[in-house]
Every structure is written in structure tokens, then in C-alpha cells.
Amino acid sequence: MENASLTAAAPVAPRPVDESMRRLSLHAQIVRHDAAELAAGYTIAQHRLNIAGLIVFCGVAAWVGVHTFSRPIGLLPLVIGLLSGWVLTDFLCGIIHWAGDTWGRTKLPIVGRALVRNFREHHVDPQAITRHGLVQLLGEQAIVAIPVIGLLRLYDPAHDDDVGTTVLVSLYTTLMASVAANLFHRWAHMRHPPLAARVLQRVGILISFKHHARHHCAPHLQRYCIAIGWLNPLLDGIRFWRALEWLVWKMTGAVPREDDLGRTAALTILRSDRQ
Numbered sequence: 001m002e003n004a005s006l007t008a009a010a011p012v013a014p015r016p017v018d019e020s021m022r023r024l025s026l027h028a029q030i031v032r033h034d035a036a037e038l039a040a041g042y043t044i045a046q047h048r049l050n051i052a053g054l055i056v057f058c059g060v061a062a063w064v065g066v067h068t069f070s071r072p073i074g075l076l077p078l079v080i081g082l083l084s085g086w087v088l089t090d091f092l093c094g095i096i097h098w099a100g101d102t103w104g105r106t107k108l109p110i111v112g113r114a115l116v117r118n119f120r121e122h123h124v125d126p127q128a129i130t131r132h133g134l135v136q137l138l139g140e141q142a143i144v145a146i147p148v149i150g151l152l153r154l155y156d157p158a159h160d161d162d163v164g165t166t167v168l169v170s171l172y173t174t175l176m177a178s179v180a181a182n183l184f185h186r187w188a189h190m191r192h193p194p195l196a197a198r199v200l201q202r203v204g205i206l207i208s209f210k211h212h213a214r215h216h217c218a219p220h221l222q223r224y225c226i227a228i229g230w231l232n233p234l235l236d237g238i239r240f241w242r243a244l245e246w247l248v249w250k251m252t253g254a255v256p257r258e259d260d261l262g263r264t265a266a267l268t269i270l271r272s273d274r275q
């Protein structure tokens with residue numbers, strides 16, 4: 001009897017973790033938002049606001065564009081400014097996308113419905129972005145960018161200040177490309193984007209369908225840079241996003257992706273990430 005009870009109590013050697021089973025059980029825990037309900041959150045009032053925002057943004061952007069490019073600019077400041085602005089755009093879009101996916105809440109006043117709703121809708125209905133008109137696609141980014149690009153007008157480096165001119169070109173490029181980023185993102189969801197977009201995707205200047213598709217594998221933990229994609233291998237490789245999440249979680253106790261996936265799935269990812 002003693003022997004039998006000892007046998008029963010003997011610890012069972014742990015089985016090797018079956019990754020696909022783990023993934024299946026995680027997918028079963030994910031709470032999916034209702035795509036139709038999210039789509040209905042884009043109201044006529046917001047559409048009108050977006051139109052007004054785009055008109056104001058175009059005016060301010062043209063005004064600051066003249067301020068930026070009407071000065072004498074050497075070839076080197078121009079090339080470095082455009083290139084660094086392009087890289088900064090990739091990073092800025094990555095940060096905004098990660099923040100929206102990870103910490104955004106649709107129940108937040110104003111921002112929840114106007115901004116976070118877009119991130120939720122994009123995960124449950126990725127092709128909706130190809131059906132949205134330009135006003136819906138770019139309006140909210142334009143509204144957010146208006147005060148920032150307006151402030152850039154105050155930055156007025158001397159005409160012989162090459163470093164200052166490079167910074168000005170870089171920041172202007174970043175702001176303009178960031179507002180257009182959702183258009184680049186939309187092209188990455190189209191099987192047949194316009195010819196110019198296809199060429200830019202093929203030479204690696206814009207994000208491609210193949211590159212972006214990985215982000216859409218639930219639970220959406222990688223490839224947050226959605227405009228260009230140059231920084232994705234680096235930021236995913238060094239686990240930049242997981243480190244940021246850990247920092248925010250430690251400081252605030254907030255569970256990453258709780259709003260996007262539901263608390264159970266979000267906690268499962270958090271625990272498996274900490275092992």
C-alpha cells in the first residue's frame with residue numbers, strides 16, 4: 001500500500017511544451033470585437049470634422065513647406081534630412097500603432113471612439129482599410145498633426161546652418177509622411193495597389209503586403225511599423241516592444257493588450273512572456 005501511494009504521488013515528468021497547442025489555447029481565449037459595431041463608430045460628425053481637419057492641415061502644411069524649402073538647401077542636408085525623416089516616420093508610426101494596440105481603450109472619452117476604435121477595427125476586419133475613403137483614412141492623423149506642424153514654423157535656423165536645415169527638413173518630412181502613413185498601410189493591404197505604390201514597395205521604400213501580413217497573425221505582437229517597415233527587423237529582434245510593455249506594466253500594473261484581446265488572453269501572453 002505504501003509503495004502504491006508513493007507511486008501515485010511521484011511527480012510526473014513535465015511534457016515538452018507543445019507550441020501549437022499553446023497557440024491554439026491562446027487563440028481560444030482571445031475575445032473578438034464586433035467588426036460591424038466598430039465600423040458604425042465612424043459617424044457623420046467625425047467625417048465632417050475630418051474634412052475640416054484635412055483642409056486646415058493642407059493649408060498649414062503648405063505654409064510650413066514654403067518656410068522649409070524656400071531657403072537654400074545643400075544636397076547633403078537635403079538627402080540626410082529626407083532619409084532621416086523617412087526612418088523617423090517608420091519609428092513614430094510604430095510607436096503610435098504599438099500604443100494603440102497595446103494600451104488604447106475604446107471606452108476612453110473622445111480618443112477611444114475617434115482613434116482607438118480604428119486599431120480595433122483593423123484587427124477584426126483588416127480589409128476595411130481598403131474600403132475607407134481618403135477622408136476617413138487620413139483625417140484623424142491630419143487633425144493631430146496640425147498643431148505640431150504649426151509649431152515647426154517657429155523653428156527658423158540660419159540659412160548657413162546646415163545642421164539646423166537638416167533637422168528642419170527631417171521633421172517636416174516626418175510629419176508629412178506620418179499623416180500619409182495610413183495610405184501606405186492601405187496599399188500594403190491591397191492585392192493590386194497603384195503602379196507607383198507597387199514600384200515603391202518592390203524597391204523597399206514602402207511597406208509591402210508580404211512584410212505587413214505578419215502583423216495580422218493574432219495576437220499581433222510584431223511588425224508594428226506600418227508605413228515603411230525598415231525598423232521592424234531591428235525592433236522585433238531586440239524585443240523592443242516587449243521591453244517597453246514590461247516597463248509600463250511594472251510602473252502602472254496595466255495589462256498590455258487587455259482591451260484588444262480580453263483580459264484572459266492578455267494575461268496568458270504576459271505570463272508566457274515573463275517565463
Ligand SMILES: [Zn+2]
Pocket residue numbers: 097101119123215220
Ligand atoms: Zn495592429
Ligand SMILES: [Zn+2]
Pocket residue numbers: 122126185189212215216
Ligand atoms: Zn494592417
